[in-house]
Amino acid sequence: MSISPVPQLQIRQQYAQIGIDADMGQWDIEQPRATQELTTTPSRLDMHTQPGQLSIDNSKWHDALGFGxxxxxxxxxxxxxxxxxxxxxxxxxxxxNRMAAIQTGENAFSALAKESTKDIDFYEYMYMGDASLDNIDMSYQPAKVDIQYTPAHVEHHVTVNPPKIHYQRGKLDIYMKQYASVEFIPPSIDTKR
Known part of the structure; x- marks a missing residue:
């Protein structure tokens, strides 16, 4: 007599699987340059000049010529x-004395009458100034120069611009790739016996 095998119940189990589809987020960072503003005031040079002065005094020279x-x-x-x-x-x-000196035999009256007709020389009397090389006085006052200098001035303003940051979120999809399942397979039963 043969022994028939014992029927067995088969159980098949399938685990669940979760699918994840993820992409990294993306950063976009832009840094604008700083804004610079330069303002320059140019240098300035102011010059004020008074001309030199030459003074000539020739009054002594005129006086020496008799025109003083x-x-x-x-x-x-x-x-x-x-x-x-x-x-x-x-x-x-x-x-x-000449007229009294008869013994000389000179006709003093005639000679004196003759001499009296000569012009009187007034130039022997010094009514003019002294003639000299220093009769002309000269004085010179040099020019005066007033110089004022204002240096240039530079104003430098810097404005720092903040960075521009953009973030684009990534993708994250979570889904069921495979559901869990349990399958029972009953044994085949020979009902003919």
């Missing part, structure tokens, strides 16, 4: 009057 001020000329003549008077007295005494 009348008051000074008369003052000189006045100061010489005493000498002129003394010279005149001396001339009269000399003429008197």
């Amino acid at each position: 001020p009348s008051l000074e000329a008369f003052s000189r003549i006045y100061s010489e009057c005493k000498n002129i008077a003394l010279q005149g007295i001396a001339k009269i005494v000399e003429d008197g």
